[in-house]
Amino acid sequence: MATILTPSSISVEGSFDQQIAWQAAMKAAIRSAHTLCEQLGVDPQLACPEAESDFPVFAPQEWVRRIKPNDAHDPLLRQVLAIQEERQEQGEMDPVGDLDSQRGSGLLQKYAGRVLLVTTGACAIHCRYCFRRHFPYSETPKGRQGWETWLSSIADDTSIEEVILSGGDPLTIADSHLAWLSSRLDAIEHVQRLRIHTRVPVVIPQRVCGELLRWLTESRLRTILVLHINHAQEIDSLVDLAVEKLRSAGVVLLNQSVLLKGVNDSVQALKELSLALVDRGIVPYYLHQLDPVRGGMHFEVDDDRAIKLIEDLRGKLPGYAVPRLVREQAGEPSKTVIR
Numbered sequence: 001m002a003t004i005l006t007p008s009s010i011s012v013e014g015s016f017d018q019q020i021a022w023q024a025a026m027k028a029a030i031r032s033a034h035t036l037c038e039q040l041g042v043d044p045q046l047a048c049p050e051a052e053s054d055f056p057v058f059a060p061q062e063w064v065r066r067i068k069p070n071d072a073h074d075p076l077l078r079q080v081l082a083i084q085e086e087r088q089e090q091g092e093m094d095p096v097g098d099l100d101s102q103r104g105s106g107l108l109q110k111y112a113g114r115v116l117l118v119t120t121g122a123c124a125i126h127c128r129y130c131f132r133r134h135f136p137y138s139e140t141p142k143g144r145q146g147w148e149t150w151l152s153s154i155a156d157d158t159s160i161e162e163v164i165l166s167g168g169d170p171l172t173i174a175d176s177h178l179a180w181l182s183s184r185l186d187a188i189e190h191v192q193r194l195r196i197h198t199r200v201p202v203v204i205p206q207r208v209c210g211e212l213l214r215w216l217t218e219s220r221l222r223t224i225l226v227l228h229i230n231h232a233q234e235i236d237s238l239v240d241l242a243v244e245k246l247r248s249a250g251v252v253l254l255n256q257s258v259l260l261k262g263v264n265d266s267v268q269a270l271k272e273l274s275l276a277l278v279d280r281g282i283v284p285y286y287l288h289q290l291d292p293v294r295g296g297m298h299f300e301v302d303d304d305r306a307i308k309l310i311e312d313l314r315g316k317l318p319g320y321a322v323p324r325l326v327r328e329q330a331g332e333p334s335k336t337v338i339r
């Protein structure tokens with residue numbers, strides 16, 4: 001396992017000056033399974049071009065650096081490498097009923113009081129198990145003009161207290177646009193909370209730049225960032241720095257993970273992850289059962305094993321370090337808590 005530095009071993013005063021800008025990191029990302037294998041000393045025969053043409057490989061060097069070389073079973077590599085198993089016919093194109101829950105294109109409401117905006121189709125990493133890997137992103141509104149429709153329907157519905165920026169990954173959008181969207185939401189009186197679902201601070205930590213922190217802290221809204229980390233090995237000293245900056249800015253930090261076969265389906269891996277989160281001030285919020293998406297079914301862990309893992313975890317950790325094991329079921333009024 002890669003060295004995981006503790007928060008005390010980094011300087012909070014530090015900056016990302018030595019790092020290339022996040023946009024350049026996106027441009028320099030690895031976009032081929034073959035290149036990924038070659039760089040990591042893994043058999044290139046593992047790469048599956050058909051799976052890649054369904055859903056391209058995308059992994060920035062910042063994150064790839066945390067993968068152990070010469071190990072085809074590395075828990076990070078498995079999350080991004082396109083392999084033959086993805087060609088299985090099982091699984092659905094829209095496993096959680098996203099399309100039926102649209103109030104307008106890209107504006108999803110499944111639960112009371114909160115709406116979710118599919119702000120972009122772009123991500124800083126392509127996770128092979130992604131439940132939105134087949135989402136018709138090209139049809140959703142992009143940019144300020146398109147977003148006006150969302151803003152007026154949110155303004156018209158006083159039951160909406162929380163707006164969730166999702167995607168894709170909202171933090172792949174330029175800060176000038178995000179600052180505009182945030183200030184427009186800020187002006188809607190009944191909106192109290194702005195939640196951001198993102199993997200970017202973990203994948204490209206230098207994304208947590210001054211500009212991002214500025215619009216996050218300027219807002220009247222309580223800001224909640226839900227990170228997505230599946231394994232403790234994803235956290236390095238630059239992620240620590242990003243997390244510390246967000247925390248110092250008063251942002252509430254939660255994490256959601258997906259239970260993934262061959263990645264984090266052991267008590268040891270889940271325990272290390274939970275403790276790594278808690279020690280950095282991040283609350284382990286949800287552990288999701290895999291959404292049955294076409295191309296991702298080889299990551300599935302059955303419910304009996306999942307429950308056993310959570311029960312074992314509960315026997316080892318303080319209660320606040322144990323995430324809720326949940327599943328998303330289309331048509332239900334909330335996530336379904338399994339344990």
Ligand SMILES: *Cc1c(COP(=O)(O)O)cnc(C)c1O
Nearest residue numbers: 108109110111114115116164335
């Ligand atoms: C998961 C999800 C949410 C958030 O649910 P919480 O239980 O509040 O975290 C909100 N809207 C949609 C459409 C979702 O899929």
Ligand code: SF4
Nearest residue numbers: 123126127130168199
């Ligand atoms: S970052 Fe999120 S939306 Fe993007 S591919 Fe990964 S799981 Fe899917």
